Amino acid sequence: MxxxxxxxxxxxxxxxxxxxxxxxxxxxxxxxxxxxxxxxxxxxxxxxxxxxxxxxxxxxxxxxxxxxxxxxxxxxxxxxxxxxxxxxxxxxxxxxxxxxxxxxxxxxxxxxxxxxxxxxxxxxxxxxTDGAVFELPLPTDARAREVAGLLLDEPADPRGLDEFAHAIGSSARTLLRLFLAQTGMTFNQWRVHARLQAALVHLAEGEPVGRVAERVGYATPSAFVAAFRRVTGHTPAAYFAGSRSGAGVEG
Incomplete structure (x- = not known):
């Protein structure tokens, strides 16, 4: 220093x-x-x-x-x-x-x-910044936090709320209530933000959008780009505009 x-x-x-x-x-x-x-x-x-x-x-x-x-x-x-x-x-x-x-x-x-x-x-x-930022609130309840951890570890995990609830010994209704109360998002909204946040790492490394979409659980590149645009107002390429690490990002 x-x-x-x-x-x-x-x-x-x-x-x-x-x-x-x-x-x-x-x-x-x-x-x-x-x-x-x-x-x-x-x-x-x-x-x-x-x-x-x-x-x-x-x-x-x-x-x-x-x-x-x-x-x-x-x-x-x-x-x-x-x-x-x-x-x-x-x-x-x-x-x-x-x-x-x-x-x-x-x-x-x-x-x-x-x-x-x-x-x-x-x-x-x-x-x-006046643009959208990937800030991810984390639930504080141990049950919801466990589900959040599973999705952070594997963003492409395809399980739905019922399956996650069964896996941790809770109920879907309880998890839905906890996510909404403690993160301000529904479970599905939170999952989208977690997936897009994970995608930033791969996009910053210059990986093609199609490969990134698959890594984080989207069936098609277009579905991923549409979700990215809904959250940020930009395509992945526009989001990284001006950043050297964003060079090569398409979509």
Whole structure:
């Protein structure tokens, strides 16, 4: 991490599956993967972040971070005492090509004057995204959480609610009630979001849409693209526009 600057930086090269357990920083943090895909968990929510998105984590907020593929995680740290941002809750930010360049530049050793100018520009270009974000709320009840875990482990699992209920010794009605009450989504809506969140990892690796659709449980590429568009308002290609890791994404 650099020292004696308004904004400090740290770089972590992470292998697939590597994680940092629940922890907190005194500083505000911007968690961003310059390559790869990172998942950040805070309380009962998690975000999957390809390189065109970053998560603002206020100082003191406990969180976990995991690499979903080989990833370069960039930590950007700001002292709360002089921080120009006023976000008090976890906030997803768009990382534009200019922001990407500025973070890389500032992580080097520019002169004091150049650093001050670059930091001022970075502050100006970091803004919450106005696009759809894959934030997945997790149920807190042990029964619903078990079903959620099964689907996170295997998004293409074709079982319906009745079959999941039987597998964990509950009832479909109970699970339906728990998912709606604790995630704000019906079971089917939650499953769609879980599948699309899993798809981001493969799309960020440049896998063809048809292969990704099959991996996460869609019978056809068109059904997958339609679901992706319903949730995000974009096709997979448009969602990854401006991200180098999205190069080659079709659909």
């Amino acid at each position: 650099t020292q004696d600057n308004s904004i400090d930086f740290a770089r972590f090269e992470m292998f697939r599956g590597q994680s940092f357990g629940r922890h907190a920083h005194d500083e505000h943090q911007l968690a961003w993967a310059s390559s790869g895909v990172v998942m950040v968990g805070i309380e009962d929510r998690c975000w999957v972040l390809p390189p065109h998105l970053a998560l603002w984590i206020p100082g003191g907020v406990r969180h976990t971070t995991a690499a979903l593929r080989e990833t370069v995680l960039q930590g950007v740290y700001l002292d709360p005492a002089g921080c120009p941002f006023t976000w008090t809750a976890p906030t997803v930010l768009a990382v534009s090509p200019l922001a990407r360049h500025l973070i890389g530049y500032l992580a080097g050793e520019p002169s004091a004057a150049a650093r001050a100018h670059a930091e001022a520009v970075l502050v100006e270009v970091l803004r919450p």
